Amino acid sequence: MQERTNEQWLSELRGPDPNEALADLYEVLVRGLRAALGGRADGVDANVGDFAQEALIKIMSNLDSFRGESRFTTWAKKIAMNVAFTELKRRRWRDVSLQDVLAGRTAMGRGLADPQSTPEQVAFQNVVLAKLRDIIDEELTERQREAVVAVILEGMPVAEVARHMGTNQNALYKLLHDARKKLKVRMEAAGLPPQDVLAALEEG
Amino acid sequence: MLDRRDFYKLVRAVAETHWSEIGCDECFEHMDRFAELEFSGWDAPTAMPLVHDHLRKCEDCRDEFEALLVAIGAE
Numbered sequence: 001m002q003e004r005t006n007e008q009w010l011s012e013l014r015g016p017d018p019n020e021a022l023a024d025l026y027e028v029l030v031r032g033l034r035a036a037l038g039g040r041a042d043g044v045d046a047n048v049g050d051f052a053q054e055a056l057i058k059i060m061s062n063l064d065s066f067r068g069e070s071r072f073t074t075w076a077k078k079i080a081m082n083v084a085f086t087e088l089k090r091r092r093w094r095d096v097s098l099q100d101v102l103a104g105r106t107a108m109g110r111g112l113a114d115p116q117s118t119p120e121q122v123a124f125q126n127v128v129l130a131k132l133r134d135i136i137d138e139e140l141t142e143r144q145r146e147a148v149v150a151v152i153l154e155g156m157p158v159a160e161v162a163r164h165m166g167t168n169q170n171a172l173y174k175l176l177h178d179a180r181k182k183l184k185v186r187m188e189a190a191g192l193p194p195q196d197v198l199a200a201l202e203e204g
Numbered sequence: 205m206l207d208r209r210d211f212y213k214l215v216r217a218v219a220e221t222h223w224s225e226i227g228c229d230e231c232f233e234h235m236d237r238f239a240e241l242e243f244s245g246w247d248a249p250t251a252m253p254l255v256h257d258h259l260r261k262c263e264d265c266r267d268e269f270e271a272l273l274v275a276i277g278a279e
Contacts, residue, residue: 028279031275031278031279032274032275032276032278032279033275034278035274035275035277035278036271036272036274036275036278037271069234069236069237070236070237070239070240071236071240073279074236074239074240074272074276075236077236077272077275077276078232078235078236078239078268078272080275081268081271081272081275082232082268084271085264085267085268085271089264116208117208125208125211128211128215129211132214132215148214152213152214152217153210153213153214155263157263157264158228158262158263158264159264169228169264170227170228170229173227173228173262174227177221177225177227180217180218180221181221181223183218183221184218184219184221187218194215194218194219194221195219197215197219198212198215198216198219201208201211201212201215
């Protein structure tokens with residue numbers, strides 16, 4: 001396969017006969033995907049070709065957005081990884097209901113159960129927890145509370161929670177960011193700077 | 205019941221919050237440049253701190269970034 005500069009890639013892909021460049025780019029993407037996804041137990045290797053094909057479509061329709069800040073092949077691989085991981089997350093979480101995840105938790109609980117903490121540590125943590133629960137109830141919207149539980153506590157992917165909530169990944173990240181900012185401001189105003197609380201938790 | 209691990213996760217997420225953070229779209233836009241800096245041994249976190257911060261906080265984006273690093277090395 002011939003080496004190409006960024007300008008050569010763009011010129012050939014935009015030209016009257018892009019087939020050779022497309023074929024070469026497909027091979028680049030497949031190689032990259034195999035390296036990045038290889039060794040997974042979920043049989044995803046069989047789908048590498050599909051991911052590469054879908055990525056090619058996105059790449060061709062977004063050539064004008066390539067700004068030359070990296071190698072063209074790196075930019076293209078970025079798109080291919082996004083295609084692959086979007087699909088992999090969807091498969092992994094498709095049978096998981098957001099409502100089931102949320103229903104599996106009570107709202108912040110009544111207290112902390114940790115046999116490793118001293119009584120004093122437990123008392124402090126319970127004071128903070130009670131205050132945090134109040135702040136969450138007062139400051140966060142229902143959507144923010146659900147997102148906090150699903151993403152921060154349950155570790156669900158942002159993209160999947162967004163899909164369940166009828167929004168997109170970027171919007172859900174910003175919703176979570178707003179929620180975190182609200183909690184930070186209120187905790188500091190309550191005399192419980194989160195960094196100090198964290199340090200106390202890490203000591204225990 | 206909220207256990208210690210959950211409480212820690214939540215407080216840590218709040219403690220690490222910065223007023224200005226970029227979202228997933230903006231991180232994605234710059235991820236290729238950040239990945240090449242990282243791969244080449246440059247100090248990518250210092251050069252692009254907002255991208256670095258987002259990748260620390262967003263597992264979705266971090267997974268794709270780590271895969272991209274491996275893919276760059278496959279060439």
